[in-house]
Amino acid sequence: MLELIxxxxxxxxxxxxxxxxxxxxxxxxxxxxxxxxxxxxxxxxIQDDIGxxxxxxxxxxSKALSLSVAEVHGVVTFYHHFRRHPAGKHILQxxxxxxxxxMGSEKLEEHIKSTLGVDYHETTKDGAITLEPVYCLGNCxxxxxxxxxxxxxxxxxxxxxSELIQEAMGA
Amino acid sequence: xxxxxxTKVYVPCDxxxxxxxADRTAKAIVTEAQKRGIEIELIRNGSRGLFWLEPLxxxxxxxxxxxxxxxxxxxxxxxxxxxxLNGGAHKLNLGLTEELTWLKKQQRLTFARVGITDPVxxxxxxxxxxxxxxxxxxxxxxxxxxKAVTDSxxxxxxxxxxxxGIKWNTVLGCKSEQKYIVCNADEGDSGTxxxxxxxxxxxxxxxxxxTIAGIAVGATQGYIYLRSxxxxxxxxxxxxxxxxxxxxxxxERICGSNHTFRLEVRRAAxxxxxxxxxxxxxxxxxxxxxxxxxxxxxAIEGLFGKPTIVNxxxxxxxxxxxxxxxxxxxxxxxxxxxxxxxxxxxxxNVKQTGxxxxxxxxxxxxxxxxxxxxxxxxxxxxxxxxxxxxGAYLPESQFDTPLDYEEFTKIWAVLGHGGIVAxxxxxxxxxxxxxxxxxxxIESCGKCTPxxxxxxxxxxxxxxxxxxxDHSKNISLVRDLSDTMLNGSLCALxxxxxxxxxxxxxxxxxxxxxxxxxxxx
Numbered sequence: 001m002l003e004l005i006x007x008x009x010x011x012x013x014x015x016x017x018x019x020x021x022x023x024x025x026x027x028x029x030x031x032x033x034x035x036x037x038x039x040x041x042x043x044x045x046i047q048d049d050i051g052x053x054x055x056x057x058x059x060x061x062s063k064a065l066s067l068s069v070a071e072v073h074g075v076v077t078f079y080h081h082f083r084r085h086p087a088g089k090h091i092l093q094x095x096x097x098x099x100x101x102x103m104g105s106e107k108l109e110e111h112i113k114s115t116l117g118v119d120y121h122e123t124t125k126d127g128a129i130t131l132e133p134v135y136c137l138g139n140c141x142x143x144x145x146x147x148x149x150x151x152x153x154x155x156x157x158x159x160x161x162s163e164l165i166q167e168a169m170g171a
Numbered sequence: 172x173x174x175x176x177x178t179k180v181y182v183p184c185d186x187x188x189x190x191x192x193a194d195r196t197a198k199a200i201v202t203e204a205q206k207r208g209i210e211i212e213l214i215r216n217g218s219r220g221l222f223w224l225e226p227l228x229x230x231x232x233x234x235x236x237x238x239x240x241x242x243x244x245x246x247x248x249x250x251x252x253x254x255x256l257n258g259g260a261h262k263l264n265l266g267l268t269e270e271l272t273w274l275k276k277q278q279r280l281t282f283a284r285v286g287i288t289d290p291v292x293x294x295x296x297x298x299x300x301x302x303x304x305x306x307x308x309x310x311x312x313x314x315x316x317x318k319a320v321t322d323s324x325x326x327x328x329x330x331x332x333x334x335x336g337i338k339w340n341t342v343l344g345c346k347s348e349q350k351y352i353v354c355n356a357d358e359g360d361s362g363t364x365x366x367x368x369x370x371x372x373x374x375x376x377x378x379x380x381x382t383i384a385g386i387a388v389g390a391t392q393g394y395i396y397l398r399s400x401x402x403x404x405x406x407x408x409x410x411x412x413x414x415x416x417x418x419x420x421x422x423e424r425i426c427g428s429n430h431t432f433r434l435e436v437r438r439a440a441x442x443x444x445x446x447x448x449x450x451x452x453x454x455x456x457x458x459x460x461x462x463x464x465x466x467x468x469x470a471i472e473g474l475f476g477k478p479t480i481v482n483x484x485x486x487x488x489x490x491x492x493x494x495x496x497x498x499x500x501x502x503x504x505x506x507x508x509x510x511x512x513x514x515x516x517x518x519x520n521v522k523q524t525g526x527x528x529x530x531x532x533x534x535x536x537x538x539x540x541x542x543x544x545x546x547x548x549x550x551x552x553x554x555x556x557x558x559x560x561x562g563a564y565l566p567e568s569q570f571d572t573p574l575d576y577e578e579f580t581k582i583w584a585v586l587g588h589g590g591i592v593a594x595x596x597x598x599x600x601x602x603x604x605x606x607x608x609x610x611x612x613i614e615s616c617g618k619c620t621p622x623x624x625x626x627x628x629x630x631x632x633x634x635x636x637x638x639x640x641d642h643s644k645n646i647s648l649v650r651d652l653s654d655t656m657l658n659g660s661l662c663a664l665x666x667x668x669x670x671x672x673x674x675x676x677x678x679x680x681x682x683x684x685x686x687x688x689x690x691x692x
Binding site: 041142152 | 603
């Protein structure tokens with residue numbers, strides 16, 4: 001019983017919003033709620049600001065847009081772009097699609113994973129880099145491609161990747 | 172003789188050029204010019220599409236623009252030493268850009284301005300024939316505009332190749348207080364980047380095309396549903412939209428006419444399936460991007476239940492030139508029922524990658540070898556995937572197929588969005604078939620069973636085939652499963668995943684542990 005109470009308390013604490021987050025989310029809601037089809041633009045602006053979509057914000061969002069919490073949860077989890085937990089300082093997206101495969105991206109993926117010591121959807125221990133797969137960056141003329149935060153990199157090889165990672169780790 | 176104006180130096184701001192260091196090159200040029208006390212005017216143009224030569228720097232001379240490529244920061248000092256601002260000889264000097272064979276052999280209609288202009292300069296856009304089609308459209312009735320698009324033979328460049336004019340005509344015929352123009356800019360197919368180039372390198376042409384669509388069918392609101400993986404396109408589009416609004420090309424009573432057209436960019440969120448038009452509409456409405464049943468057609472009940480034109484970026488960006496030069500001009504290009512031009516994107520293991528806009532009818536071989544120069548690795552090209560991750564893999568024996576929608580249908584392949592991804596002989600086609608199922612499993616919206624379950628089962632069956640477990644049984648099972656997905660899926664994601672899978676199996680049976688010559692239908 002005690003275990004159960006502790007468990008739910010843990011969940012409650014984990015999903016509760018900080019005052020700062022609450023203020024931010026309320027401001028984003030106010031800016032978006034009259035837009036037609038507001039949910040995606042709203043989620044984008046929350047994530048751009050906070051870095052992820054805190055579960056504690058679902059209720060506020062759902063009330064403002066006349067949706068159920070389940071619907072909000074459903075949308076957040078449907079899209080690969082939205083994250084439910086904070087990411088590392090930088091996000092490294094590595095393209096796994098065909099064009100990059102044709103130029104040896106698989107070997108590069110292994111190299112990146114072993115350099116960072118993480119698999120996809122994981123963050124390095126120091127919190128510097130979150131590694132994500134991506135399916136095409138539209139840089140197929142310069143495969144293999146990847147994106148660090150919002151910058152695209154093309155014709156990558158092991159050395160260039162190592163340099164990029166080192167730069168991101170240091171920054 | 173002293174120069175009056177500073178020499179213009181062009182360094183592309185297209186994201187592929189940036190991915191190869193164009194920003195660093197631009198910075199190095201500016202720094203070096205300052206160091207030497209030379210005045211230059213730096214222009215960040217779009218890319219000419221010769222991506223194997225990026226960063227491609229151009230210098231404006233009396234004779235025309237001279238190309239130097241590829242220019243890395245380390246080359247900059249020597250370029251100044253060679254007096255490249257006056258066309259000096261240098262190992263990177265490629266001569267006049269317009270005279271480059273790769274560009275000269277193309278027929279650039281939709282991409283007429285791309286790489287030439289500063290993408291977000293409205294003045295540049297107008298100076299290079301921008302808004303001419305729109306001005307013509309203002310003098311026509313909605314039905315006349317739709318007729319011009321129909322007569323041009325333009326078909327949906329997103330992949331489905333549905334006649335654009337027929338779609339427009341349906342929306343035109345619908346009575347509704349509110350109609351929408353939606354641009355499908357969720358270009359998620361591997362090997363394709365023509366939408367991205369238009370949006371980054373000539374965003375006004377898309378804005379003009381959507382505005383023409385709006386005045387044609389009486390829609391006052393447009394949305395560009397843009398994939399979240401394209402941050403540079405987002406910036407470029409928003410900047411261009413703001414400028415168009417300010418100049419009266421968007422908003423209420425555009426250019427003094429009675430037409431109102433507003434435009435907004437909406438960011439997608441990384442779901443491949445949202446490139447399918449009905450799931451795109453769901454997403455725009457703020458829902459999970461799940462595919463809708465058809466009918467009703469989006470043209471009749473689309474966004475928020477209202478009549479909606481959903482067109483791909485290239486389709487919409489081609490409308491201005493059709494309205495400018497006339498349907499007959501456009502339809503003069505092409506072959507059979509594939510009229511006009513197709514912006515083809517060379518990608519993957521190709522030496523000379525980039526954008527090639529040509530009239531329909533060129534063969535894959537011409538593209539791979541004449542334009543592409545063969546593989547990047549120097550090994551033989553073994554397989555080519557045309558039309559994105561749902562397109563068939565073609566062996567060398569099919570490289571003479573002309574790029575034409577119907578010719579591709581005949582060989583059980585698709586032209587799709589015009590992306591060509593080449594693989595050399597190190598490719599394992601069983602692995603590619605497995606990847607096709609895997610991709611489908613990751614991206615399935617989950618609404619229909621063949622796609623949701625079939626894709627995961629597909630990965631498992633291919634794994635068994637690769638491991639040699641119950642081999643012949645599993646080969647027939649993968650065919651059976653493909654048949655179910657092909658015929659039972661709600662949209663093209665599940666319905667076309669069998670294309671890469673079965674084409675790999677049929678054309679490259681030896682990679683699946685079968686005899687080489689045994690080609691089954």
